[in-house]
Structures are given as C-alpha cells and as structure tokens.
Amino acid sequence: MAKVTFNIDRCKGCNLCVEACPKKILALSHDELNAKGFHPVEIIDESRCIGCGFCATMCPEAAITVEKEGRAEISAAMEKVLMKGNEAMAEAAIIAGCRFFFGYPITPQTEVAAYMAKRMLEVGGVNLQAESELAAISMVMGASSTGVRVMTSSSSPGISLMGEGISYLAGCDLPALLINVQRAGPGLGGIQPAQSDYFQATRSMAHGDFHIISLAPNSVQEMADLTMKAFDLADQYRMQVMILADAILGQMMEPVILRDAEKKKLPEKTWAVTGTGGRRKKNIINSLYLSVEELDKVNRERFARYKIVEEKETLFEEYMTDDAEIVMAAYGATSRICKNAIATARTKGIKVGLIRPITLWPFPKKAFQKVAQRAKAFLCVEMSMGQMIDDIRLAVGGSKRVAFCGRVGGMVPSPEEILEKLEQLNGGGVNA
Amino acid sequence: MNAYHIIIAGHGGQGILFAGKFISYAGMIREKNVSWLPTYGPEMRGGTAKCSVIISDAPVGSPIVTKPDVLIAMNLPSLDRYEPECAIGAKVIVDSALVPRQLVRTDLAGYYIPAQKLAEDNGLHGLTNMIMVGKAIREIGVCAYEDIEAAMEKTVPERKKNLLSANLKAVEIGYNFPRYSFE
Structure with a gap:
C-alpha cells in the first residue's frame, strides 16, 4: 500500500x-x-x-x-547491496528526500537518469528528461525556488552547458545538487574516465564571483553518503553542491549500505516562493541588482557564508602520513590506485602516505600545510594535465617540491607508474 | 592476503557483465571485499565486452585489473587480447567451442570447455556464460560451491526469477564437466 x-x-x-x-x-x-x-x-x-x-x-x-512501500525498505533493512556508483547516488538522493530530477542522458552518467526515471514514479516524484542541459538546469532553478530538494546530473560537456544556470543559482542563493561524472575532454572528448574538470568545479564554473561546494567520493559507499550530505550542505548554506565523480566510480559496482538520512536541523526556507496566503510580503527570487551598493552587499554576504563553509566543512582523509617522507595527493578513483602503490612502495622501504581531499572546495589547505613541516616532497596524481596540483602548491607555498604524475584522454595511471615516480623521488635525494 | 583479479571477456550479449555480477555476489556472501567494473561504451551494443572483478580479503584499491590471475575468455579476440596481460601462473578458462586455439603461453594453466555447444545441447540457449562460471568455480574456486544458489538468488532480478533454475542448471553442467585436454 x-x-x-x-x-x-x-x-x-x-x-x-x-x-x-x-x-x-x-x-x-x-x-x-x-x-x-x-x-x-x-x-x-x-x-x-x-x-x-x-x-x-x-x-x-x-x-x-x-x-x-517495498523499495523504501531497502534502506530500513540496512542490507548490503551491489550497486553502480551512479545508481547509489540516485537512490541516496531519494532517501535524502529529493523528489525532483531534471537531466539529460550522457555517458558515463546515464544510469543516474535511468534510475530516476524508474524510481521517481514509485515515490511520487518528478523525473523529467529535458531537451538540453541548459533547460535541465533552468528547471532545477525553478524547482529550487519553491524550497524543494532538487538535483541534476551530467558529465563534463553537459556540465559546461549548465554553467550559465549554475551562476544564476549562485546569484539567487538557491540550493541544488549537481552531479558531474567526469569524462575526458575538452570538447566532446571521450567517454572514458578523467579528472580534468577540477578547475571548473573549484574555480571557474561560470561568470561572476561565486563558489560551489565540490565533494569528491572515492567509493560507491561514499557516493551514497556524500549525496545525502550534499543536500544538507546545500540547504544549510543556500549553496550549490557538486559531486565530482569520474567514469570509474560511476560505472563500477561495489557493496553499499544505504543508510537512512541523518536528520539534521536545517534553517527554514523562509525565502522560498510558495505563495503568501495573503499573510506577508511576497518572496522574489532574483539575481539582477541595478543598484551597485546592493549588489556589492549581497556579494559580500555570500562570501561571509563561504568563509564559514571553509572553516567548518572541509573534509579530507589522511592515509599513512605519520612517518611519510613523500606525501601523495589524489582524489576520487585515483586515490584508490595510489593506495595500491603505497602498499608496494612500503614493502620497498619508501615512506609514503596520502592526503585525499574529500572537499575539493573548500580545499583542505591546512592538512597539507601540517604535513609540509615534516614531509620532504609531494606527489600529486590526477587524471588530468595537472589541476589540483595548483592548490597543493598554493597550500605549501613553494617550501617543498611538488611533483606530478598524470594521465589524460581517458587513460588511468597504473600503480606501477606511480611507484616508478615514487622511486625516482625517493632516489632523488629525498631519502638521502 | 588472498585475492582474485578476474577478467571476463567475450562479445556483447554473451552475459559477460552478468557472470561478473554473479561472482561478485558470491564473494559478498563470504564477506569479501568486491568490485565490478564493466565496459560501458559502444561495446554494450555488441562489440567486445569485458568485465573486471576483484574479490579480496583486503579493501579493494584500484578496481581496474591490469594483470588478471583469472581469465574467462568467451571468444577468440578476447583470448588474443588478454592472454598476454595475464599474470604468471594465471588460470584461464576457454570456451573451446568458440575459440579455435590453445593458450600460447606455457606459464599459464588452461582449462577448456565447449560451453557454447553444451548450452545448445542442453537447451540452455544464452547461458554459455554460466557454464563457464561453473567451470571456474570447479577449477579455480572463485567462489564456494555451497554459495551458488544464494548468489544466484541475489543476481537474478525479480522480473526474471523464472530463469533461476535454468541458470543453476548451467552452473551445474559447467561444474561437473570433466577436465579434458585440447584437441
């Protein structure tokens, strides 16, 4: 029933x-x-x-x-199920109370949309395949204006197309979840995994001064957990939150436990456009300010909020850094490959650890500054030509060597080539 | 540390991904760490399909299998492509009804079974994949024999439950097929 x-x-x-x-x-x-x-x-x-x-x-x-009833029991039973990362994000969004999905299919993200098409019917939500990504993000904006939880998902080229809408969401302070299952670029690029949208997610999503929170899961379980967290963050800070995944994470299956959503106390959405019932002045959602003073003020208010996010919401994982002389940095799927490389490197006597940023914005600067005091070098591993490496250099400020190991075009770095890089660094006077 | 790095390969439509899912569930039943990574490009529409499965006591790092210690090859191009990538001593299950050659490498263990023919002879059209899995369970122990039924229950979706017994029968046939050398 x-x-x-x-x-x-x-x-x-x-x-x-x-x-x-x-x-x-x-x-x-x-x-x-x-x-x-x-x-x-x-x-x-x-x-x-x-x-x-x-x-x-x-x-x-x-x-x-x-x-x-029925499907919803999955979460209640806390049973381990085998799921694709894309499906786990979609189900987690439903558990978090999202009832509006607007998107457009694109490999390697399509399972999110396909799952929502089935599941939204069962839970009485709305799933709509828009005519383009630009239309989808505009629908997200409309739904978010009314105070409901809403999301969209896409892969790299589609996210670029959404850029304009995301800037408008930021200008209107509308919470939303955006999923980017990255593929290789630029242009249409390829459908294989990549991490080359880091700059876009952390710096240049679109025009105007604004940030979005970027979360980088590295397992199917984290894809589910961070999706639920993302909705809370979005509502708490009236921000747009992106899950920056990649094709490996989206396509792979792993056991996952779909936990019930944490009941966080969140601010009431007094700004939502829900009709006034004749009791108060009507709300208006808008990003156009013709008064320069007013626009200056809303920008400053927004950045005051960003400051709180930077202080309170930075997340990262430290792995074997206690005695590490070389500290690797990687997020998402590459962080898993780094862990394989660490296991072999340690048997060869190379003292190496890993810092894995879970929030890419805000970036865990302090974690890097702390280990920079004792580490001798850093190695940044990415599926890009080198993007996150800039943030590490900014964090450690030229005090230590920051080396790079990367693959592009949909190629994935192997543990062996990371190990080779580590051996070079280790032999290059680091361990002398 | 005990771990299987498995590649299952063949052409799209042979049930490569399903076979991988079954093996993953069998690992999960034993509380192992598992990962399953498919090909998801144009292969899905009928090219070469491949699926990487890792079953391990330790948490799975990279889900990508570059040096398989188990290869299940369901057509010639797959064997050609992945035989050179196999780790030394890897065990290779070959559908001898579809692959007209033996292993080239002498540092691998080959197990041959005419799975496609067995499927047709037993009226199990489309279940060649599960016959291969049965053989892999017998020769390599990718999962425990007792777990077959429970894993199958989880793998076969609700709307296809009528095919459960045929799938189990296919695994049985593969499991009980005698070892033979390639002629």
Whole structure:
C-alpha cells in the first residue's frame, strides 16, 4: 500500500489530481477550506491507492507526495547491496528526500537518469528528461525556488552547458545538487574516465564571483553518503553542491549500505516562493541588482557564508602520513590506485602516505600545510594535465617540491607508474 | 592476503557483465571485499565486452585489473587480447567451442570447455556464460560451491526469477564437466 500526503495549504483546488487518479479515490473537500481559501483535495480511500504517483506528477503546486512501500525498505533493512556508483547516488538522493530530477542522458552518467526515471514514479516524484542541459538546469532553478530538494546530473560537456544556470543559482542563493561524472575532454572528448574538470568545479564554473561546494567520493559507499550530505550542505548554506565523480566510480559496482538520512536541523526556507496566503510580503527570487551598493552587499554576504563553509566543512582523509617522507595527493578513483602503490612502495622501504581531499572546495589547505613541516616532497596524481596540483602548491607555498604524475584522454595511471615516480623521488635525494 | 583479479571477456550479449555480477555476489556472501567494473561504451551494443572483478580479503584499491590471475575468455579476440596481460601462473578458462586455439603461453594453466555447444545441447540457449562460471568455480574456486544458489538468488532480478533454475542448471553442467585436454 502507498501513502499519500498533501501540503493542504498549497492546494488551489484545480481538480487535476482528481481527474488523473486511475482509482478515483481523490476528491475536493466539501466543507474544509485551506489558508488560500480553496476547498483542498483529500483522499477518500487510501487502502485502494496503488502508488502510481499520477496525482503528484499532475499537481502544478507540487503539493502531493506519494510514498510507496517495498523499495523504501531497502534502506530500513540496512542490507548490503551491489550497486553502480551512479545508481547509489540516485537512490541516496531519494532517501535524502529529493523528489525532483531534471537531466539529460550522457555517458558515463546515464544510469543516474535511468534510475530516476524508474524510481521517481514509485515515490511520487518528478523525473523529467529535458531537451538540453541548459533547460535541465533552468528547471532545477525553478524547482529550487519553491524550497524543494532538487538535483541534476551530467558529465563534463553537459556540465559546461549548465554553467550559465549554475551562476544564476549562485546569484539567487538557491540550493541544488549537481552531479558531474567526469569524462575526458575538452570538447566532446571521450567517454572514458578523467579528472580534468577540477578547475571548473573549484574555480571557474561560470561568470561572476561565486563558489560551489565540490565533494569528491572515492567509493560507491561514499557516493551514497556524500549525496545525502550534499543536500544538507546545500540547504544549510543556500549553496550549490557538486559531486565530482569520474567514469570509474560511476560505472563500477561495489557493496553499499544505504543508510537512512541523518536528520539534521536545517534553517527554514523562509525565502522560498510558495505563495503568501495573503499573510506577508511576497518572496522574489532574483539575481539582477541595478543598484551597485546592493549588489556589492549581497556579494559580500555570500562570501561571509563561504568563509564559514571553509572553516567548518572541509573534509579530507589522511592515509599513512605519520612517518611519510613523500606525501601523495589524489582524489576520487585515483586515490584508490595510489593506495595500491603505497602498499608496494612500503614493502620497498619508501615512506609514503596520502592526503585525499574529500572537499575539493573548500580545499583542505591546512592538512597539507601540517604535513609540509615534516614531509620532504609531494606527489600529486590526477587524471588530468595537472589541476589540483595548483592548490597543493598554493597550500605549501613553494617550501617543498611538488611533483606530478598524470594521465589524460581517458587513460588511468597504473600503480606501477606511480611507484616508478615514487622511486625516482625517493632516489632523488629525498631519502638521502 | 588472498585475492582474485578476474577478467571476463567475450562479445556483447554473451552475459559477460552478468557472470561478473554473479561472482561478485558470491564473494559478498563470504564477506569479501568486491568490485565490478564493466565496459560501458559502444561495446554494450555488441562489440567486445569485458568485465573486471576483484574479490579480496583486503579493501579493494584500484578496481581496474591490469594483470588478471583469472581469465574467462568467451571468444577468440578476447583470448588474443588478454592472454598476454595475464599474470604468471594465471588460470584461464576457454570456451573451446568458440575459440579455435590453445593458450600460447606455457606459464599459464588452461582449462577448456565447449560451453557454447553444451548450452545448445542442453537447451540452455544464452547461458554459455554460466557454464563457464561453473567451470571456474570447479577449477579455480572463485567462489564456494555451497554459495551458488544464494548468489544466484541475489543476481537474478525479480522480473526474471523464472530463469533461476535454468541458470543453476548451467552452473551445474559447467561444474561437473570433466577436465579434458585440447584437441
């Protein structure tokens, strides 16, 4: 049996859901009035509901939620399941309460959209394949304006196309989850894994002064956990949060436990455009400011918020750095390959560790500054021509050598070539 | 540390990815760390399909298998491509009904089974992959014999539960097929 809940005060009595219901178990109330002064919809016989979600899809006010039992039990049972990274992110978003997905399929991210197409029907959400990525991000903006949890996902070229919309989201301080399952570039590039969108995610998503929070998972479990966290971060700071994954993580299957969403106390969305019910001044979502003073003020307020994010939300993993003379830096799939290289290097007596940034913005500068005091050199490993390496150099400030090992075009660095680089560094006077 | 680095390869539609998923689930039942990485490009629409599976006591680092210690080859191009990449001493299961040659390398152990023919003879059309898996369980022990049924329950999706017994039968056939040398 399914459970239908109505946000009664949002209902305008348009009757669309009543007509859409195949079981004819919805009707407009005869005697009740809602805050807007309409007769709101009610369910006559919930036991006959089949959970098709047609009512929720039809509702122009997004006032109906349909939850179907069965699939939702997966999370309750805490059972380990084998899932693709892309699917785990999609399911985690549903668990986190996301009921709106707008996207456009692109390899190697398509499973997110495919999963949502099936699953949103079951939970009474909205899944819409837009005509382009630009349309999708604009739909995200519309949905987010109303205060709901909303997401989109794409891969590198598609994210570029969304750039304009993401800047508008930032200018309007609208929370949203953006997923980028990176592929090789530039241009259409290729469909194989890459990490060459680091600059885009941390510096130059689009025009204007703004940041987005970038999270970099390195396992299917983290893809699920960070997706849930991303929605909380987005709502907490009214920011756009990106999961920066890559084709390996998106396509691989690993055992994952889908935990229930953490119930965090988040600020109320008093800014959302939900209608006023005649009780207060209406909210307006806008990024255009013709007064220079006002635009200066909102920019400064936004950056004050960014400062708090930098102080409170920086995440990283340190692995065997305690006695390390060479410290590697890698995020996402490459960090896993680095761990393989570390295992072999350690048997050869090379003292090497790893710092894995989990938030790419804010970047864990302090972690690098701390190990720079005792480490002799750094080795940054990326599937790019060298992008994150700039942040490491900025963090350690030229005090230590920062070497690079990278592959592009969809090639993945092997543990052997990383090991070779480590041996060179180790032999190059580092261990003398 | 005990670990299997497995490559299963053949052409799209042979059930390469499904076979990998089954082996992964079998590993999961025994609380092993597992990873499964498919090909996802145009291969999915009928080219060469490949699937890398790692089953390990330790957490899996890179999910990419560059030096397989187990190779399941379901057509000639796959054997040509991955035989040179195999680790020394790797065990190779070959569908001798589809691959008209023996292993070239002498430092590998080859196991030959005419899986495609066995599938057709037993009315198990499309289950060549599971016959190969059965052989791999027998010769290499990629998973425990007792776990076959439980792993299959998890791997076969709800809407295809009617095919469960045919899949199990295919694994049985592969498992019980006698070892023979290539002629």
